[in-house]
Amino acid sequence: MTPNNPILPGFNPDPSIVRVGEDYYIATSTFEWYPGVQIHHSRDLVNWTLVARPLNRASQLDMRGNPDSCGVWAPDLTYANGRFHLIFTDVKRYGRTTVDGAKGASLRDFHNYWVSCDRIDGAWTDAVYLNSSGFDPALFHDEDGRSWLLNMLWDHRPDRKRFAGIVIQQMDMDTGRLLGERRRIFDGTPLGFTEGPHLYKRDGWYHLLVAEGGTERGHAVTMARSRDLFGPYEVHPDGPVLTARDTPDAPLQRTGHGDLVETPEGETWMAYLCGRPLPASNRCVLGRETAIQRMEWGADGWLRCAEPTPVATNPAPVEARDGFDGPALPAAFQWLRTPKPEYIFSLTERPGHLRLFGRETIGSHFEQALVARRQTAFRYDVRTLVDYEPEHFQQAAGIVAYYNSTKYHFLQITAGDAGEKLVQVLSVLPNGEGQSLMGPAVPAPAGPLELRAVVDHEALRFAFRAAGAAEWTWLPQDFDASILSDEATLAGLPNFTGAFVGMACQDMSGSGHPADFRYFHYVERLGDD
Missing domain, CATH: 2.115.10.20 (Glycosyl hydrolase domain; family 43)
Structure with missing residues (x-):
């Protein structure tokens, strides 16, 4: 054994x-x-x-x-x-x-x-x-x-x-x-x-x-x-x-x-x-x-x-292609804090989709619509299809690489002042007393979008495309995935969990504007050491 x-x-x-x-x-x-x-x-x-x-x-x-x-x-x-x-x-x-x-x-x-x-x-x-x-x-x-x-x-x-x-x-x-x-x-x-x-x-x-x-x-x-x-x-x-x-x-x-x-x-x-x-x-x-x-x-x-030092081997890579056709979340997924999941998501309001209701910001300690799974390897590729039409800049939904409220990278679909659909990255970083950075806003095509996150050890990249399109549009920045760790922290705060990747929807206007996710594909890549 x-x-x-x-x-x-x-x-x-x-x-x-x-x-x-x-x-x-x-x-x-x-x-x-x-x-x-x-x-x-x-x-x-x-x-x-x-x-x-x-x-x-x-x-x-x-x-x-x-x-x-x-x-x-x-x-x-x-x-x-x-x-x-x-x-x-x-x-x-x-x-x-x-x-x-x-x-x-x-x-x-x-x-x-x-x-x-x-x-x-x-x-x-x-x-x-x-x-x-x-x-x-x-x-x-x-x-x-x-x-x-x-x-x-x-x-x-x-x-x-x-x-x-x-x-x-x-x-x-x-x-x-x-x-x-x-x-x-x-x-x-x-x-x-x-x-x-x-x-x-x-x-x-x-x-x-x-x-x-x-x-x-x-x-x-x-x-x-x-x-x-x-x-x-x-x-x-x-x-x-x-x-x-x-x-x-x-x-x-x-x-x-x-x-x-x-x-x-x-x-x-x-x-x-x-x-x-x-x-x-x-x-x-x-x-x-x-x-x-x-x-x-x-x-x-x-x-x-029985052995002189702890033994380590590489667990088999995970490939999980999860849809949302059933009455319950796939087993890998969890959410944050609340015992009332019906307030933050639904699997029945639009059959075949996970509907996230826009709630508080991802950084809230109370009720935010964030559903995610654990990162279990140093390299992974995540894709999701989201149907979301934000009405203004206070609404955002997309894919998030998350550790806690003080450190995450959020590839969000949002809207500009004229209601135009945009893709943008919000990074919350554990620097100094905490730092929130908004990346350049990129015009997004109408209709459902596929979003993608690829992690290779310390490096995180994001991409998007219209549903059914052949080519991905890659954002030019490399983001620091290593901040999603215990070791990267604001002074004096506890850090005892680990990195997650998942889906999120926030609506700071309070109207609960929803986003519908069709699937979430998480595939680990070889070469983890």
Whole structure:
């Protein structure tokens, strides 16, 4: 068994893995993208299929107003008493910190919830509120039948260690009520940024796995163990059990935030997040992805990697030619924040088309009509056909290469002062305090237009043509695709997602003028390294 790493390419961070019989499931973070949490399924740890996004209604998740890279953090998926249990954080406020990150209070809002279901692809329960003391909650089901909620503890006070350790509290699995007092069981190691806890029981030991070192190039998986649930916990004598912090040339970087699963044959595997930097800019436009690696338990009872360094191979290129003939969006697509998709798009108002209603600007944190899929390779070619007749300059629709509200490139169809149809690029860049640039306006032919975006590593180019025409009109500029990454950022803002490409429609007049998209073809090109 040799998985192609990453097994979940593109933005799929913070994996939580569980086995139920012969079936493996991985849940990953979705942040501000809706519906919340992606769950993939496999029977062999090699081939994975998206089977559920369980947080799909307002009684479970409403992220309108959530800042960029907030929303759903680090879901934890477990199985107990015949049910799947999903614990997750909804981050409502992150807050811009000072440049050095050390001055002043750091006030943030992390709300933790629990949902459950007897089927992975079923209708999950309404969300039950648990606590708000920190993020990355996880469940541990002990051998005695009791269940425990863990999470990292956030300390907002000035001159304190923000990541203040791991706390635990008993949880009533019938009601979600937390019992007794929370107890801090682990302060972390000198690597700091102690988060992402998972707890396991093996040979009479409680093994605590945590993410440390921050989620960038210093990321790592650390383990500690204790004979007692509440500690004290002894740290692994070898230091981190998995990290790329000391191998800057390794193909997988940012390795950390892991979770363990055991096969029916008794093998132990770790699912963990990673990043693949662009060769020239060293930026991870694909975001934080999920990889997997075989582990071994030593004679001394400690876990170690079965291979000396993380293995990396190129996943097979994707070719997706999606139309909009069915009653639901194709599985690859998501939208932003709102639990009311009917307000931003329709698949029935014009059969065979995805109709986007012009809403707020793409940079809004509330309700914008933007439907997109993950970028999962360094090179891709996207084409779409849009039927759109803007009435004035406040209306625009088209194709967008998007990271968040502070960085995107939008090839838009809009109108000039005399109502003439134009094609123009709006680029929002993470420069200084933020920069919005409008490219030259190019006259566009009447009727439906095909739009095209081609990405080759750091370079993005746009083109358009009348529907059915043979030749493309290429815009002369090359746009910087590497800004669609965690590494390109405004100072102090969180960046934890990845690049998307999709369709958008905005109407700043408030009239909701719609755009109709006939198809969306996403094809990855060879030569990704």
